Amino acid sequence: MGWTGKLLHVDLTRGTCERREIPTEILHAYLGGRGLGVRLMRDFFRLDPFDPDMPIIFAVGPLCGTNSPTAARLACVSRSPLTGTIYDCSAGGRFAWRLKAAGLDAIFITGQSAQPAVLAIDGARAELLPAGSLWGKGVKETVASLKERGSVTAIGPAGENGVLYANIMMGEGNSIGRGGLGAVMGGKRLKAITVQGEGTTPVADRERFDAARADVMRLFRASPVIFGELGISEYGTPALVDLMAQRRMAPTENFRATFFADSGNYSGPAIKRECGAKKEGCYGCPIQCKKASAQGEALPEYETVNHFGALNGISDLHAIVRANSLCNELGMDTISAAATLSAFGEARGRFPDASEVASLLADIAHRSGDGELLSLGSRRLAEHLGHSEVSMSVKSLELPAYDPRGAYGMALAYVTSNRGGCHLRAYPISHEILRKPVPTDRFSFSGKARIIKIAEDVNAAVDSLVACKFAFFGATLEEYGELLTAVTGVEYGPEALKAIGERIYLTERFYNCENGFSRKDDTLPERFFTEPGSGGEGIDVPPVDRERFSEELQKYYRIRGLDENGGFGGRNILEELP
Amino acid sequence: MRDQIDKYTEKLLADRSACPDGIAFAAQDDVLITAGAQGLAELAGNTLSRLNSLALVAARPSLPFADFLIARADEQEECIVPQDTETRTFLHDIPFLRQKDLSGDPSPVLAKLLGNRKGVIVEGVGIVAVGAITVEQAFINYSSVFHSTFVKYLQDVLADGFKLPGEREAFEEFRSHWLRPLSATGLDFVPSLPGDKEAILAEIERVGRYTVERGLVDSFFGNISAVAGELIYISQTAASLDELKGCIDPVPADNSSTTGITASSELLAHRKIYEQTGSRVILHGHPKFAVVMSMLCDRKKECSIKDCWKDCPHVRDLGGTPVVAGEIGAGGLAKRVPPVIGASGSAIVYGHGVFTLGREGFGEAFASMVDVENFCREEYFRRVEEEML
Ligand code: SF4
Numbered sequence: 033m034g035w036t037g038k039l040l041h042v043d044l045t046r047g048t049c050e051r052r053e054i055p056t057e058i059l060h061a062y063l064g065g066r067g068l069g070v071r072l073m074r075d076f077f078r079l080d081p082f083d084p085d086m087p088i089i090f091a092v093g094p095l096c097g098t099n100s101p102t103a104a105r106l107a108c109v110s111r112s113p114l115t116g117t118i119y120d121c122s123a124g125g126r127f128a129w130r131l132k133a134a135g136l137d138a139i140f141i142t143g144q145s146a147q148p149a150v151l152a153i154d155g156a157r158a159e160l161l162p163a164g165s166l167w168g169k170g171v172k173e174t175v176a177s178l179k180e181r182g183s184v185t186a187i188g189p190a191g192e193n194g195v196l197y198a199n200i201m202m203g204e205g206n207s208i209g210r211g212g213l214g215a216v217m218g219g220k221r222l223k224a225i226t227v228q229g230e231g232t233t234p235v236a237d238r239e240r241f242d243a244a245r246a247d248v249m250r251l252f253r254a255s256p257v258i259f260g261e262l263g264i265s266e267y268g269t270p271a272l273v274d275l276m277a278q279r280r281m282a283p284t285e286n287f288r289a290t291f292f293a294d295s296g297n298y299s300g301p302a303i304k305r306e307c308g309a310k311k312e313g314c315y316g317c318p319i320q321c322k323k324a325s326a327q328g329e330a331l332p333e334y335e336t337v338n339h340f341g342a343l344n345g346i347s348d349l350h351a352i353v354r355a356n357s358l359c360n361e362l363g364m365d366t367i368s369a370a371a372t373l374s375a376f377g378e379a380r381g382r383f384p385d386a387s388e389v390a391s392l393l394a395d396i397a398h399r400s401g402d403g404e405l406l407s408l409g410s411r412r413l414a415e416h417l418g419h420s421e422v423s424m425s426v427k428s429l430e431l432p433a434y435d436p437r438g439a440y441g442m443a444l445a446y447v448t449s450n451r452g453g454c455h456l457r458a459y460p461i462s463h464e465i466l467r468k469p470v471p472t473d474r475f476s477f478s479g480k481a482r483i484i485k486i487a488e489d490v491n492a493a494v495d496s497l498v499a500c501k502f503a504f505f506g507a508t509l510e511e512y513g514e515l516l517t518a519v520t521g522v523e524y525g526p527e528a529l530k531a532i533g534e535r536i537y538l539t540e541r542f543y544n545c546e547n548g549f550s551r552k553d554d555t556l557p558e559r560f561f562t563e564p565g566s567g568g569e570g571i572d573v574p575p576v577d578r579e580r581f582s583e584e585l586q587k588y589y590r591i592r593g594l595d596e597n598g599g600f601g602g603r604n605i606l607e608e609l610p
Numbered sequence: 611m612r613d614q615i616d617k618y619t620e621k622l623l624a625d626r627s628a629c630p631d632g633i634a635f636a637a638q639d640d641v642l643i644t645a646g647a648q649g650l651a652e653l654a655g656n657t658l659s660r661l662n663s664l665a666l667v668a669a670r671p672s673l674p675f676a677d678f679l680i681a682r683a684d685e686q687e688e689c690i691v692p693q694d695t696e697t698r699t700f701l702h703d704i705p706f707l708r709q710k711d712l713s714g715d716p717s718p719v720l721a722k723l724l725g726n727r728k729g730v731i732v733e734g735v736g737i738v739a740v741g742a743i744t745v746e747q748a749f750i751n752y753s754s755v756f757h758s759t760f761v762k763y764l765q766d767v768l769a770d771g772f773k774l775p776g777e778r779e780a781f782e783e784f785r786s787h788w789l790r791p792l793s794a795t796g797l798d799f800v801p802s803l804p805g806d807k808e809a810i811l812a813e814i815e816r817v818g819r820y821t822v823e824r825g826l827v828d829s830f831f832g833n834i835s836a837v838a839g840e841l842i843y844i845s846q847t848a849a850s851l852d853e854l855k856g857c858i859d860p861v862p863a864d865n866s867s868t869t870g871i872t873a874s875s876e877l878l879a880h881r882k883i884y885e886q887t888g889s890r891v892i893l894h895g896h897p898k899f900a901v902v903m904s905m906l907c908d909r910k911k912e913c914s915i916k917d918c919w920k921d922c923p924h925v926r927d928l929g930g931t932p933v934v935a936g937e938i939g940a941g942g943l944a945k946r947v948p949p950v951i952g953a954s955g956s957a958i959v960y961g962h963g964v965f966t967l968g969r970e971g972f973g974e975a976f977a978s979m980v981d982v983e984n985f986c987r988e989e990y991f992r993r994v995e996e997e998m999l
């Protein structure tokens with residue numbers, strides 16, 4: 033129950049699609065989504081991201097297909113060409129739900145097609161179709177031309193051309209972003225996947241399920257961040273713009289400052305007013321945190337407005353919205369695109385102005401002109417320009433819109449994240465800024481090593497369920513454990529789920545270490561240790577204390593059972609795990 | 611972390627929910643530390659080291675209610691299910707371990723239970739509660755379990771009388787010695803709230819502290835606000851009312867900024883109350899007798915509504931204070947309280963707590979919360995006596 037126990041194995045080189053069983057122990061031990069994908073990478077993680085044999089995996093979770101709040105999601109897992117780390121990303125949309133309805137827990141794709149191809153799944157049938165006519169097309173057109181085949185996930189020109197931060201775009205406007213898995217898909221010459229299915233996901237204990245669902249919904253209603261009148265259901269994640277400005281931690285001008293006087297232009301209320309934002313969101317999600325314009329155009333998220341805004345010194349909301357739409361259409365990550373432009377801006381002494389952004393983005397996706405260099409992301413660009421200090425990234429992944437000088441848990445979380453500088457792993461914003469489940473002191477390292485470790489475990493489980501992190505501004509693993517137990521008939525409590533999360537986290541870390549990552553990669557750009565942020569209104573934003581930072585990182589390693597270098601001390605952890 | 615443990619030990623002593631010689635904490639950063647009463651500290655440490663959490667408190671409650679609830683429970687029951695809003699929303703139910711099932715080191719089985727729930731009762735030992743990421747969280751969970759067992763026991767006694775030897779004596783002892791008279795006397799309030807920010811913040815901070823000191827709220831539940839011109843100053847979500855410095859959000863009345871996303875989940879209720887009553891300040895707490903009494907309904911037998919706490923459409927009355935149903939935050943409370951609170955200046959929410967208003971300042975709001983709770987307390991004991999005759 034909960035799982036279908038099947039994956040679709042697709043070999044693009046040979047042009048074959050076949051259904052295979054997934055052992056039940058693996059499903060019980062890794063749940064689905066991120067965990068299942070990471071487990072399935074065990075024999076492949078050493079391959080180069082662009083090696084044809086490198087798998088790209090799409091995996092749903094046991095709750096998908098039920099009306100568990102926020103659980104119609106999937107994880108996409110592979111190795112990132114941008115960071116070189118193991119990589120996963122969670123995305124919503126009808127695709128996940130239909131994949132499950134087609135009787136699948138996962139799609140496992142390897143090989144490289146001789147010609148551009150589309151993978152079409154329709155219930156028990158799966159086939160590879162020629163896609164020559166779609167190659168070179170934008171995301172909208174691609175999705176539109178395939179829509180009678182069900183839900184679509186596709187790459188745009190950025191993925192085809194190997195932009196290192198190319199996305200895979202879900203037809204309904206969600207994206208598999210950040211780490212460049214669009215380029216991995218493009219390298220395989222797989223333009224799109226379509227899926228259609230009729231199956232339903234049975235629930236083992238309906239009464240228990242309904243009770244757990246009611247508990248979750250009650251907690252959503254009790255959470256100001258979720259359903260509060262100023263929360264994300266109302267304003268989307270740009271609800272954070274005003275808050276980050278007020279807390280003086282909005283990355284500005286490539287992180288030279290942490291306050292942007294014009295951020296009010298793209299705050300939640302401003303977007304609502306200027307763009308007539310209406311509620312949108314992932315399929316089956318009661319929160320509906322995504323927003324669309326009156327014309328149905330997806331509106332940008334918090335990280336995107338800040339990075340095309342403050343980070344590049346741009347205050348024109350409409351230019352920001354256009355940049356977001358363009359990235360979606362070309363199929364590339366907004367955070368990395370904007371941050372790479374910003375690094376470029378600092379290196380050449382001039383940030384791009386609002387009117388210049390669109391053409392630069394097009395150049396990136398087509399790798400023409402400056403776009404060739406920009407398509408490699410900020411770390412490679414900065415090194416090429418002889419200014420490695422301007423890349424504001426960790427493990428080559430561009431930092432999102434939470435300045436680490438304004439929240440020390442975030443500082444630590446950026447460097448311990450297995451996929452590089454990302455805010456969504458330990459997600460300390462939840463307690464350091466949004467006070468959930470309880471507040472912690474954002475300017476203190478005290479206790480943070482353990483807190484980050486626990487949160488990484490929790491979120492690895494959440495990403496494997498696969499539920500949305502935003503649900504946890506209200507609910508906890510207690511209620512999601514109940515949902516899972518009710519659906520699968522297997523008892524899972526929070527502690528059991530955290531143990532699963534820990535297993536997943538350690539597997540990822542092990543893969544990375546085997547690929548040469550260590551302590552030296554677990555660090556922040558120099559700027560954060562030497563330059564202050566923009567204090568004001570009674571808030572002081574000093575540089576991060578390097579010594580306390582290292583001390584806390586060492587503590588973190590000890591808590592994780594790692595050696596001083598952040599490694600496994602010769603231990604082969606995989607032999608110890610199911 | 612030691613300073614945190616000291617701080618929350620002090621709080622447990624100040625709110626008199628735990629016995630002075632029966633409090634222990636454990637916390638783990640890279641190493642495990644324990645502090646407090648010896649046996650309990652050991653239990654706390656052994657249990658926490660089996661959990662992927664940061665802190666744990668094990669303390670003997672100052673009232674025997676939790677133990678009585680276990681002793682009164684049916685043989686096959688493994689948890690108690692209080693009906694108050696705090697439990698319903700955050701704890702769900704409270705598992706317990708019976709004395710007779712304890713043999714040797716209880717920490718493995720305790721850890722197992724705490725792997726699923728925030729707090730557990732161990733008969734004859736105490737309440738053990740876990741904090742996933744902070745010491746404060748362990749304290750909050752302890753406090754919620756204490757609150758919930760207190761409320762449930764009083765409800766059960768009223769419904770079923772005493773069943774165990776020693777119960778009546780303990781109840782009398784609680785009534786005559788543990789409970790203290792509740793009053794607003796000796797407290798200073800600014801008679802008419804000024805308009806300037808600093809003065810407003812100072813007054814909110816002070817009154818917040820009073821509500822904790824006088825036992826009108828438990829753990830971090832409850833909130834407080836004042837309106838001035840276009841701004842509502844309101845305590846932040848998850849803020850302890852006795853520590854509001856830096857934890858009060860000014861929220862524009864026209865929603866032009868979202869910095870108030872961190873404001874209390876009852877922001878909407880407060881906003882609507884201001885709109886409909888023209889009052890200046892609002893106080894919201896969870897005084898226990900009001901919570902108990904709000905759940906008594908004489909229509910229970912003939913009423914077809916199952917989920918009274920959220921669905922009951924009736925406005926009942928407790929000594930002139932209207933009682934309505936409704937859930938926290940975006941639930942129905944924000945709809946049901948504002949229309950009824952204006953006339954009496956106070957309202958009780960089913961199973962949840964009390965809202966009171968001040969037209970000029972907090973003096974009125976505070977006094978009326980004390981009055982509501984005192985009425986409910988007297989009424990409770992009156993009914994107990996009536997039932998027991
Ligand atoms: S909260 Fe937002 S991102 Fe999360 S599942 Fe719902 S709509 Fe999607």
Ligand SMILES: [Zn+2]
Pocket residue numbers: 831832894895896962963
């Ligand atoms: Zn309340």
Ligand SMILES: [Zn+2]
Pocket residue numbers: 907909910913915918922924
């Ligand atoms: Zn009723």
